[in-house]
Amino acid sequence: MTSSQELFDRAKTLMPGGVNSPVRAFGQVGGTPRFMVDAKGPYITDADGREYVDLVCSWGPALLGHSHPDVLAAVHAAVDHGLSFGASTPAESELAMLVKGRVPGVEHLRMVSTGTEATMTAVRLARGYTGRDLIVKFAGCYHGHLDSLLAAAGSGLATLALPGSAGVTAATAAQTLVLPYNDLAAVEAAFAAHGERIAAVITEAAPANMGVVTPGEGFNAGLSRITTAHGALLIFDEVLTGFRTGPAGYWGLTGAEEGWTPDLFTFGKVIGGGLPTAALGGRLDVMDYLAPLGPVYQAGTLSGNPVAMAAGVATLTAATSSVYEIVDARSLELSAALSTALAAEGVDHSVQRAGNLFSVAFGTGAHGVHNYDDAQAQEVFRYAPFFHSMLDSGVYLPPSVFEAWFLSGAHDDAAMNRIFEALPAAAKAAASA
Numbered sequence: 105m106t107s108s109q110e111l112f113d114r115a116k117t118l119m120p121g122g123v124n125s126p127v128r129a130f131g132q133v134g135g136t137p138r139f140m141v142d143a144k145g146p147y148i149t150d151a152d153g154r155e156y157v158d159l160v161c162s163w164g165p166a167l168l169g170h171s172h173p174d175v176l177a178a179v180h181a182a183v184d185h186g187l188s189f190g191a192s193t194p195a196e197s198e199l200a201m202l203v204k205g206r207v208p209g210v211e212h213l214r215m216v217s218t219g220t221e222a223t224m225t226a227v228r229l230a231r232g233y234t235g236r237d238l239i240v241k242f243a244g245c246y247h248g249h250l251d252s253l254l255a256a257a258g259s260g261l262a263t264l265a266l267p268g269s270a271g272v273t274a275a276t277a278a279q280t281l282v283l284p285y286n287d288l289a290a291v292e293a294a295f296a297a298h299g300e301r302i303a304a305v306i307t308e309a310a311p312a313n314m315g316v317v318t319p320g321e322g323f324n325a326g327l328s329r330i331t332t333a334h335g336a337l338l339i340f341d342e343v344l345t346g347f348r349t350g351p352a353g354y355w356g357l358t359g360a361e362e363g364w365t366p367d368l369f370t371f372g373k374v375i376g377g378g379l380p381t382a383a384l385g386g387r388l389d390v391m392d393y394l395a396p397l398g399p400v401y402q403a404g405t406l407s408g409n410p411v412a413m414a415a416g417v418a419t420l421t422a423a424t425s426s427v428y429e430i431v432d433a434r435s436l437e438l439s440a441a442l443s444t445a446l447a448a449e450g451v452d453h454s455v456q457r458a459g460n461l462f463s464v465a466f467g468t469g470a471h472g473v474h475n476y477d478d479a480q481a482q483e484v485f486r487y488a489p490f491f492h493s494m495l496d497s498g499v500y501l502p503p504s505v506f507e508a509w510f511l512s513g514a515h516d517d518a519a520m521n522r523i524f525e526a527l528p529a530a531a532k533a534a535a536s537a
């Protein structure tokens with residue numbers, strides 16, 4: 105029996121499903137989840153000493169690769185001064201300045217510990233600021249596990265084929281309007297019907313939790329226009345895309361060029377460099393509606409934790425334009441190689457792209473995936489054999505077809521070649537599924 109199997113068996117006696125986050129249980133792909141003990145650069149090593157090229161990158165944070173020397177040094181230095189003070193620290197402002205320097209629409213910022221807290225606070229703030237109750241979200245977009253946004257939420261719910269979560273009251277669900285992604289006419293219609301009551305539209309800057317979906321030309325700009333026209337807020341969820349799809353996230357690739365800015369942004373993952381930090385930020389008048397200045401309450405014992413701030417500052421400082429050039433280039437190389445390998449085996453697929461994010465969808469034909477219905481209509485069964493073939497060849501992919509593949513600035517030629525060599529056999533496995 106492998107160590108991972110023994111560890112999983114023990115974990116199952118202690119934790120629901122043996123995990124602390126559902127997709128880690130390998131529910132869609134089957135088999136034994138690998139228990140990880142070490143990660144450096146583009147590699148991650150399991151409890152049996154097997155090394156994998158890592159295409160999960162902690163689900164996004166490891167933009168620089170694992171254990172980047174600057175980040176580890178900053179964390180070690182911070183640790184030597186204490187782990188948590190429960191008081192303000194200089195590093196919080198340093199990280200806020202780095203964020204603001206990249207995303208000028210972030211006039212004020214509030215640090216929290218997880219992406220879920222960031223979106224939860226943004227939703228409460230939007231309601232408090234506008235005095236309205238309804239929130240619009242898009243099917244297939246995941247914003248964390250807050251009650252009001254768990255309907256048709258992608259990510260682990262897509263993996264487990266759940267329409268929503270038990271435990272969310274009908275009253276809460278009724279305050280969320282779920283619309284099809286990439287459909288501005290549906291947004292216009294929702295505002296025509298309920299415009300006076302809609303506090304905010306929340307959207308993933310580019311969806312990556314139903315697999316990756318490209319926001320259609322003008323979609324995000326249209327959301328900005330419609331929300332502004334109706335006095336509602338646009339919450340641009342960059343928890344996954346922020347500081348990953350470019351120095352200024354997905355907004356930097358779209359809004360910055362097109363001349364629109366969301367009212368609120370949410371960030372997570374890269375901003376904490378692998379430690380638990382996330383944030384919301386945006387318009388001064390909206391952000392200052394938060395306590396202690398305003399009536400919307402939010403707080404956190406570990407918010408702005410000094411060790412996490414040090415990791416975030418070191419990560420954003422080391423994430424120079426050359427890191428983004430590497431990730432962009434590797435993303436193009438890998439998605440092309442993936443497509444070539446699948447085409448060679450006659451596997452109907454689309455490689456879904458948004459900036460440097462990508463994922464694969466099977467059986468989607470030339471049409472590809474534009475919304476949650478498309479994502480759910482795909483041949484999910486082809487992913488498990490594909491995934492396990494890659495795993496056997498030493499490549500660690502996300503254990504669900506509904507997740508993006510993550511690269512880092514540390515994915516060098518040696519790591520990429522290992523992935524390329526693994527692809528033909530995996531494509532064959534997908535073909536014969």
Ligand code: PMP
Binds near residue numbers: 221249259343372382
């Ligand atoms: N928003 C988006 C777009 C995400 O991808 C995620 C997590 N994958 C979240 C919010 C929630 O973040 P967390 O898991 O840190 O709560």
